[in-house]
Amino acid sequence: MLKYTLKRLLMMIPVLLGVSFVVFLLMYISPGDPAKMILGEMAEKGEIEALRETLGLNAGFWERYFNYMKDILLYGDLGISYVTREPVISEVMERFPVTLRLASSGVLVSLCIGVPCGIIAATKQYSVFDHVATLLSLLGNAMPAFWMGILLILIFSVHLGWLPSSGYTSIEYMILPALTLGTSSAAVIMRMTRSSMLEVIHQDYIRTARSKGQKESIVIYFHALKNALIPVITAVGLQFGMLLGGSILTETIFSIPGIGKLMVDSIKTRNYPIVQGGVLILAVVFSFINLGVDLLYAFVDPRIKSQYKGAKKSSEVKEEDAENGEEGED
Amino acid sequence: MKKKVLIVASMILMALTVSGCMKKENPVATDSSQNQTTKSAEAEVTGAGDNLDETKTLVIAHGAYPQTLDIQNQSDAFSSRPASMVFEKLMKMDKDGNFQGVLAESWEYEDDTHLVFHLREGVKFHNGDPMTAEDVKWSLIRAVNSAHVSSKASFINQDDITIIDDNTIKVGYLYPNASAYAAFSNAGLSILPSKLYANADTADISKNPIGTGPYKYVDCVNGEKVTFVRNEDYWGEKAHIKNLIWKTITENANRTIELETGGAHFSYDVPTTDIDRIESDDKLTLLMGPNFTIQYVCYNTQKAPLNDVKVRKALGMAVDKEAIKIAAYNGLGKVGVGPMVSTTQYATEDLDVAPFDLDAAKALLAEAGYPDGFEIKIYTNENQARIDAAQVVQNSWAKIGVKATVTTLEYAAYYEAVNSGEYDVCFFGWISNGDPDNTLYGLYHSSMIGASNYSHTNNPKVDELLEAGRKELDDKKREQIYVELQKELVDYCPATYYWQGVNTYAYSNDLMPIEYTPYDFEPWTYEWKK
Numbered sequence: 039m040l041k042y043t044l045k046r047l048l049m050m051i052p053v054l055l056g057v058s059f060v061v062f063l064l065m066y067i068s069p070g071d072p073a074k075m076i077l078g079e080m081a082e083k084g085e086i087e088a089l090r091e092t093l094g095l096n097a098g099f100w101e102r103y104f105n106y107m108k109d110i111l112l113y114g115d116l117g118i119s120y121v122t123r124e125p126v127i128s129e130v131m132e133r134f135p136v137t138l139r140l141a142s143s144g145v146l147v148s149l150c151i152g153v154p155c156g157i158i159a160a161t162k163q164y165s166v167f168d169h170v171a172t173l174l175s176l177l178g179n180a181m182p183a184f185w186m187g188i189l190l191i192l193i194f195s196v197h198l199g200w201l202p203s204s205g206y207t208s209i210e211y212m213i214l215p216a217l218t219l220g221t222s223s224a225a226v227i228m229r230m231t232r233s234s235m236l237e238v239i240h241q242d243y244i245r246t247a248r249s250k251g252q253k254e255s256i257v258i259y260f261h262a263l264k265n266a267l268i269p270v271i272t273a274v275g276l277q278f279g280m281l282l283g284g285s286i287l288t289e290t291i292f293s294i295p296g297i298g299k300l301m302v303d304s305i306k307t308r309n310y311p312i313v314q315g316g317v318l319i320l321a322v323v324f325s326f327i328n329l330g331v332d333l334l335y336a337f338v339d340p341r342i343k344s345q346y347k348g349a350k351k352s353s354e355v356k357e358e359d360a361e362n363g364e365e366g367e368d
Numbered sequence: 369m370k371k372k373v374l375i376v377a378s379m380i381l382m383a384l385t386v387s388g389c390m391k392k393e394n395p396v397a398t399d400s401s402q403n404q405t406t407k408s409a410e411a412e413v414t415g416a417g418d419n420l421d422e423t424k425t426l427v428i429a430h431g432a433y434p435q436t437l438d439i440q441n442q443s444d445a446f447s448s449r450p451a452s453m454v455f456e457k458l459m460k461m462d463k464d465g466n467f468q469g470v471l472a473e474s475w476e477y478e479d480d481t482h483l484v485f486h487l488r489e490g491v492k493f494h495n496g497d498p499m500t501a502e503d504v505k506w507s508l509i510r511a512v513n514s515a516h517v518s519s520k521a522s523f524i525n526q527d528d529i530t531i532i533d534d535n536t537i538k539v540g541y542l543y544p545n546a547s548a549y550a551a552f553s554n555a556g557l558s559i560l561p562s563k564l565y566a567n568a569d570t571a572d573i574s575k576n577p578i579g580t581g582p583y584k585y586v587d588c589v590n591g592e593k594v595t596f597v598r599n600e601d602y603w604g605e606k607a608h609i610k611n612l613i614w615k616t617i618t619e620n621a622n623r624t625i626e627l628e629t630g631g632a633h634f635s636y637d638v639p640t641t642d643i644d645r646i647e648s649d650d651k652l653t654l655l656m657g658p659n660f661t662i663q664y665v666c667y668n669t670q671k672a673p674l675n676d677v678k679v680r681k682a683l684g685m686a687v688d689k690e691a692i693k694i695a696a697y698n699g700l701g702k703v704g705v706g707p708m709v710s711t712t713q714y715a716t717e718d719l720d721v722a723p724f725d726l727d728a729a730k731a732l733l734a735e736a737g738y739p740d741g742f743e744i745k746i747y748t749n750e751n752q753a754r755i756d757a758a759q760v761v762q763n764s765w766a767k768i769g770v771k772a773t774v775t776t777l778e779y780a781a782y783y784e785a786v787n788s789g790e791y792d793v794c795f796f797g798w799i800s801n802g803d804p805d806n807t808l809y810g811l812y813h814s815s816m817i818g819a820s821n822y823s824h825t826n827n828p829k830v831d832e833l834l835e836a837g838r839k840e841l842d843d844k845k846r847e848q849i850y851v852e853l854q855k856e857l858v859d860y861c862p863a864t865y866y867w868q869g870v871n872t873y874a875y876s877n878d879l880m881p882i883e884y885t886p887y888d889f890e891p892w893t894y895e896w897k898k
Contacts, residue, residue, distance in 0.1 A: 069780060069784040069785070070778075070780025071784065074780075074787075075783070076516075077443050077516060078443040079797075079820060080519075080799075080810055080820050081819060082519040082816065082819050082820065083815070084518070084519075085516070085519055088518070089515040122570075122571065123441075123571045123574075133590070133591065136591075188621065191622070192625075196625055196628060203625050203626060204631065205592065206592075207589075291619050292622075293592065293615075293616060293617045294591075295433065295591020295592050295616070296591075307780075
C-alpha cells in the first residue's frame with residue numbers, strides 16, 4: 039500500500055507541471071490587459087504602460103514562464119497578486135479554509151440526505167417513497183444553486199427571520215449555504231446509492247444472509263451497503279472536488295469570501311498570479327482527494343487492496359513452487 | 369477494530385472541518401502604541417452602554433471588498449470609500465460643488481503655477497505623530513509616482529515643492545491647471561504619515577492604514593468586512609457613531625435583504641428593481657439623486673462608414689433615448705443631451721442636438737451615400753443595462769436600414785477589442801468628479817487614443833479647446849471654452865449621449881435623516897435616532 043501511495047504521489051509531479059503550463063498559456067493568450075483592468079476604464083496610456091513595466095508584462099512568454107517556474111521550484115514562491123501586492127499563497131490560503139468549510143458542509147448535507155434516501159428507495163423499490171425520492175432528486179439536480187440560495191434566504195432570513203442571509207463566521211451562517219450546495223449533490227448521491235444498492239441486494243450472498251435468518255438491518259447496512267459503497271465514494275469524491283472549485287455562485291449569494299469568488303474575480307481582472315497559483319493549489323488538493331478516494335476503496339473492498347499491493351512476480355512464484363516441490367519429494 | 373477507529377477519526381475530521389476554528393483575521397498594528405489602542409478598540413466594539421451612538425455599530429454595505437486600503441494605490445470606489453474613513457485630503461468638494469478646506473485651512477496662488485497651502489495646526493495621525501508640511505510633500509510626490517493616481521497628480525512638479533515651515537507648503541505645477549482644486553480633492557491625493565511609511569509598500573500600508581481621519585482602522589476579515597472605531601483625538605467634530613463596519617455584500621439583492629433584516633444600516637447601489645420595495649418599507653428610506661455618470665453610444669471615428677460625420681449624426685438621430693431609459697434603467701435618471709451631465713461645472717443643454725427622428729435619420733444616411741443602409745458591429749460588455757440599451761439601439765437602427773449585430777464580450781476582452789479599433793460602435797460610460805477637464809479630456813484628447821479615448825477622436829480643434837480649458841484660470845473665460853467645446857463635440861459627434869446617471873442608496877430609519885449628495889457620503893456625520 040505504501041508503494042502504491044508513493045507511486046501516486048510521484049505521478050502528481052508531471053500532472054502539476056502540465057497544469058501549470060496549460061494555465062499559464064491560457065492566461066497569456068487570453069485577450070485583455072491586466073494593467074488596464076487594474077487601473078480601470080479611465081486610466082491614461084502612460085499609467086497603463088508604467089504598470090505593465092512594473093508587473094513584468096512586457097517580457098515574452100518563455101521568459102515569464104521560466105521565471106515563474108523557477109520561483110516555484112526553487113523558493114516555493116507563487117508570486118504576488120497584481121491587485122493587492124500580497125503573496126499569492128497567503129491570498130489563496132486565507133480563502134481556502136472558508137471554501138473547505140463550505141464544501142465539507144455541503145458534502146455532509148448531501149451524504150445525510152442522499153445515502154439514507156438512496157437506501158430506502160432501493161429497499162422499497164417502486165414504492166411511493168421511491169417515486170417521491172426520484173422526483174425530488176430530479177428537482178434537486180435541475181434547480182440552479184443561484185435560485186435555490188435566494189429562495190432559502192427569502193424564506194428563512196426575510197420571512198421567518200430564523201437564519202442570517204450572509205456571512206460565514208459560525209454554524210448558523212453555514213446552514214443555508216450548506217443546504218444550497220448539498221441539495222443538488224444529494225440528488226446525485228441519492229441516485230448513485232439507489233442504483234448501487236439495487237445491484238447489490240439482488241446478489242446471492244444477500245439472499246444467503248437473509249435465508250440464514252440474519253436481521254434485515256444487518257443485511258442492508260452491514261452486508262449490502264458496504265458492497266454498494268464504491269460508486270458512492272467515487273461520486274462523493276468528485277462532488278467534493280467540484281464544490282471546492284465551483285462554489286462561486288453560492289459564495290456570491292451568501293457573501294462568503296471563498297476561493298471560487300477569488301478565482302472568478304481574478305480571471306476578470308486578469309490577475310494572472312492568483313489564477314495560476316489558485317489553479318495549481320486546487321490541482322494539488324484535487325489530486326490528494328483522488329488519492330484519498332482510491333485509498334478508501336482499499337479500505338472498503340479488500341480485493342482492491344490486494345490489487346494495490348500487486349500480484350507476485352511469476353519468477354518468484356516459480357521459485358516458491360520449486361521449493362515446495364523439493365520438500366514434497368522427501 | 370482498526371477500521372472502526374478510522375471511521376470515527378474520519379467523522380471527527382469532517383466535523384472539525386465544518387465547524388472550523390475561529391477565522392484568522394489580518395494582523396493590525398506594527399507599533400506598540402497602536403497595538404494598545406487597537407486592543408481596547410476591539411474590546412469596545414462589543415461593549416455595552418446606554419447611548420446608542422456608543423454601543424450600536426453602524427454597518428455600511430457595498431458591493432465589493434476593497435482591493436487595498438492604500439488610498440494612493442486604488443482605482444475604484446470600493447477601495448476609496450472605506451479608506452477615506454482613515455485618510456484625508458487637503459480640501460474637499462461640498463454638496464454644492466464648492467471647495468472647502470480639510471487638512472489645509474486656506475490657500476492662495478502665488479502665481480499661475482504655484483499654490484501655497486496653509487495647513488491646519490494641531491492635526492495628528494492616528495499613531496500620535498503630528499501632520500506637517502513634510503508629510504504633505506512626501507504624500508504628493510508619492511501620488512505623482514503612483515500608477516493608479518498619477519493622472520490626477522501629473523500636473524504637480526515634484527521637484528518644485530517647497531516646505532516654508534511646518535504648516536506652510538508651496539506646490540509648483542508643470543503648467544497652469546484650472547482643475548487643480550478638483551485634483552487636491554481626490555482621495556488619491558490624501559496625506560499619509562511620511563515617517564511611518566518611509567519604507568513601506570502598498571501591502572504594508574493596506575494592512576495598517578494610519579491617517580488623520582475621523583475613524584481609525586481596527587481590523588478586517590478578508591473578503592467580508594473592514595472594521596473602524598472613532599478617532600477620539602480627531603482635529604474636527606468627532607464622529608457621532610463610535611463603531612463602524614464596511615461590509616461586502618456582492619449580490620445586489622442581498623444588500624437590500626440585509627437592510628430589511630437589520631444586518632446593514634446603509635447600502636450603496638441599490639438595484640433599481642428594489643426601489644419600489646424600499647419605498648413601501650416604512651423601516652427604510654431611499655436616497656436617489658443625479659450623479660456624474662454619462663452613458664453613451666461610442667462611434668469609431670476612424671473606421672468607415674463611421675468616419676463620416678453625417679453617418680454618425682444619422683445614427684444619433686435614430687437612438688431612442690426615452691426607450692433606453694425605460695428598458696435599461698426602469699425609467700430612472702435623465703435622458704442625455706451633450707457630453708457633460710447637467711451636474712458638471714459649465715454643462716449646458718443649449719446644444720444643437722437633433723431629436724429622435726427616424727425619417728430624418730434615413731434621409732441623412734441617404735445624403736451620406738447609404739440610402740440602403742449598411743451592416744455594422746456593436747460591441748458591449750457584460751453590463752446588463754448596456755446590453756439592454758444595445759438591443760434598443762439595434763432595433764431602432766434596423767428601421768433605417770442599418771443592420772447591427774450585437775456582440776457581448778467579457779470586460780477584459782471588451783477593452784482589448786475597443787482599443788484595437790476593430791469595433792464599429794461600442795457602449796461606454798464615464799464617471800467624472802464634476803470638473804469639466806476630468807469629464808472630457810480623457811475621452812476626447814488625441815493623446816488618449818489607445819487608453820480612454822474609445823471613439824479614437826483625433827480632432828485638432830477639440831484638442832486645442834481641451835488644452836486651453838485645462839490651463840485657463842479665469843472662471844468666465846473657462847466657461848466660454850467649455851461651452852464652445854461642448855458645441856464642437858456635438859457637431860463632430862463622436863458619441864450619442866443617451867443617459868445621465870442616478871445614484872440609488874438606502875438607509876435604515878434607525879438613523880437620523882441623511883441628505884443626498886452626488887459626492888462622497890460622510891458616515892462620521894451620521895447618528896442614531898434617540
